[in-house]
Amino acid sequence: MSEQRFVSPNGDQLAAKIMDGEAVLINLATGMYYSMADSATLIWSMIEQGCSVDYIAGCLSDRYDVPDAQAKRDVERIVRELEEEELAVVSEVGSNPERPSIPEGVAAPLEYFAPKLEKFSDMAEMFALDPPLPGIVDRN
Amino acid sequence: MAQSATEIGDQILDPSAVPFAELSHAFVEASTHLKPEQLDVVVAGFHVRLRVAGPTLAATLLAPLAHLPVADGRRPDLVVDVIHGEETGYAPAQTAAPTESRYGILLKASDDGRFVGEERGHTRSWLDREQSRIVSWYASESLLNLDERARPFHKLLSTWLEERGVQFVHAGLITAENRGLLFVGNGGAGKSTSSIACMLAGMGFLGDDFVGFSGTAPRFRGHGIYGTCLLANHHIHRFPALERISKAANHAFEDKRISYLRGDYGNDLATEVDLSALLLPRVVDRGMTSTRPASKGEALMAIAPTSVMFLPRPSRAAFARVSALVESLPAFWLELGRDVDAIPDVVSALARNL
Numbered sequence: 001m002s003e004q005r006f007v008s009p010n011g012d013q014l015a016a017k018i019m020d021g022e023a024v025l026i027n028l029a030t031g032m033y034y035s036m037a038d039s040a041t042l043i044w045s046m047i048e049q050g051c052s053v054d055y056i057a058g059c060l061s062d063r064y065d066v067p068d069a070q071a072k073r074d075v076e077r078i079v080r081e082l083e084e085e086e087l088a089v090v091s092e093v094g095s096n097p098e099r100p101s102i103p104e105g106v107a108a109p110l111e112y113f114a115p116k117l118e119k120f121s122d123m124a125e126m127f128a129l130d131p132p133l134p135g136i137v138d139r140n
Numbered sequence: 141m142a143q144s145a146t147e148i149g150d151q152i153l154d155p156s157a158v159p160f161a162e163l164s165h166a167f168v169e170a171s172t173h174l175k176p177e178q179l180d181v182v183v184a185g186f187h188v189r190l191r192v193a194g195p196t197l198a199a200t201l202l203a204p205l206a207h208l209p210v211a212d213g214r215r216p217d218l219v220v221d222v223i224h225g226e227e228t229g230y231a232p233a234q235t236a237a238p239t240e241s242r243y244g245i246l247l248k249a250s251d252d253g254r255f256v257g258e259e260r261g262h263t264r265s266w267l268d269r270e271q272s273r274i275v276s277w278y279a280s281e282s283l284l285n286l287d288e289r290a291r292p293f294h295k296l297l298s299t300w301l302e303e304r305g306v307q308f309v310h311a312g313l314i315t316a317e318n319r320g321l322l323f324v325g326n327g328g329a330g331k332s333t334s335s336i337a338c339m340l341a342g343m344g345f346l347g348d349d350f351v352g353f354s355g356t357a358p359r360f361r362g363h364g365i366y367g368t369c370l371l372a373n374h375h376i377h378r379f380p381a382l383e384r385i386s387k388a389a390n391h392a393f394e395d396k397r398i399s400y401l402r403g404d405y406g407n408d409l410a411t412e413v414d415l416s417a418l419l420l421p422r423v424v425d426r427g428m429t430s431t432r433p434a435s436k437g438e439a440l441m442a443i444a445p446t447s448v449m450f451l452p453r454p455s456r457a458a459f460a461r462v463s464a465l466v467e468s469l470p471a472f473w474l475e476l477g478r479d480v481d482a483i484p485d486v487v488s489a490l491a492r493n494l
Contacts, residue, residue, distance in 0.1 A: 015455075015456045017444075017459070017463045019435070019437045019440050019463070019466065019467065020438075021437065022435065022436075022437025022438070022440075023437075024437065026444065026448060028455070028456070031454075033441075033445040123445055123446065
């Protein structure tokens with residue numbers, strides 16, 4: 001049996017919040033920012049709880065009534081994107097909650113849409129012209 | 141990962157390499173020959189004393205703050221001392237050639253965190269966080285960028301105020317029906333247009349681009365700081381009253397004009413107000429301007445990235461404060477139709493129903 005892969009937010013450079021079913025993420029090191037909605041918000045909330053890829057896929061499948069294989073594929077893809085954007089990290093250490101906490105506003109929709117990470121780069125030019133102070137990003 | 145000191149290179153300095161003492165000494169020297177202009181004002185509740193050695197530069201740097209309440213005789217919380225190279229003859233030991241092509245801003249800090257600096261080709265400004273003092277040198281008033289003229293010291297001032305519970309946000313702020321309304325959104329969304337249209341209609345104006353807030357849920361207080369506005373060259377024609385008093389940029393790459401506001405429009409240049417709602421302007425392709433509720437997620441997207449990344453120190457703490465503000469206040473889309481003149485009435489009607 002293969003090792004479980006647990007996903008968690010990349011705390012060093014990430015600011016994130018879920019409000020009204022939408023997740024807003026900012027990469028403080030690059031100036032890129034992102035939004036996630038619907039099933040993607042559910043996945044992000046699971047990532048904030050440090051869940052494994054399989055566990056997240058199971059939750060997605062249960063909540064949206066999508067086939068396990070599709071849920072697994074979609075979660076794998078979005079986790080890969082989050083890793084590439086340095087928003088999440090994957091490790092073999094972690095644990096899954098007995099019952100996941102589902103944020104308010106992530107109601108089960110009638111129809112399943114594949115999770116999507118929307119990326120916004122309009123701050124990047126300003127960031128390049130006027131870079132912030134490095135090295136003293138707070139750890140709060 | 142946050143950058144390490146070795147990756148940072150010339151942005152993190154040994155404290156002995158920080159030119160604060162040199163600039164401080166130069167200010168004292170310059171002041172013996174040229175009496176500094178002094179302004180004592182209350183900025184977001186703090187007494188700030190500004191002293192500028194060089195009357196030409198003083199006129200430019202102090203004008204955006206001149207509308208603020210005059211501070212009483214108590215000891216200042218922050219002192220800002222400025223030297224104008226052109227009028228005092230002083231230049232720092234290491235001075236790069238002024239750049240004409242772009243902003244070229246470099247923020248620096250000492251590795252012990254005590255000093256934070258902002259350097260451009262024509263200026264050096266350093267904040268001593270321990271002594272609450274900023275010392276600055278500007279080569280020539282004629283080289284100032286628009287942001288330096290409209291929002292003097294905003295990077296170091298926002299750093300200092302943030303440590304005292306005042307969070308800067310990239311937003312416009314007005315008062316309507318005694319309620320504080322924040323206009324939030326990225327550049328081009330319509331923050332300035334909305335704020336200025338309301339100001340010209342006689343509403344209280346606290347800022348069109350860069351304001352502060354303090355407090356915790358459920359009560360947040362908005363702070364106006366700069367009595368100026370910046371409008372794009374192609375856009376200022378919409379506001380003839382401002383166009384008449386506006387001044388051009390010093391550099392060809394800056395495509396805005398600056399207007400110094402003095403409450404000449406039947407309105408107040410207010411400085412504080414309780415915040416009641418967030419308005420998210422956006423231009424729509426129809427005639428009428430209207431409002432409709434926005435979700436908190438939409439409001440957070442509109443205010444957080446642009447405000448947090450605009451700061452000298454983007455941080456999770458700043459993001460958390462902005463998030464708390466969004467959680468606490470109702471939010472509305474302000475959909476800007478072609479009838480710009482209708483904005484004040486639409487905003488007033490919304491404020492009455494809050």
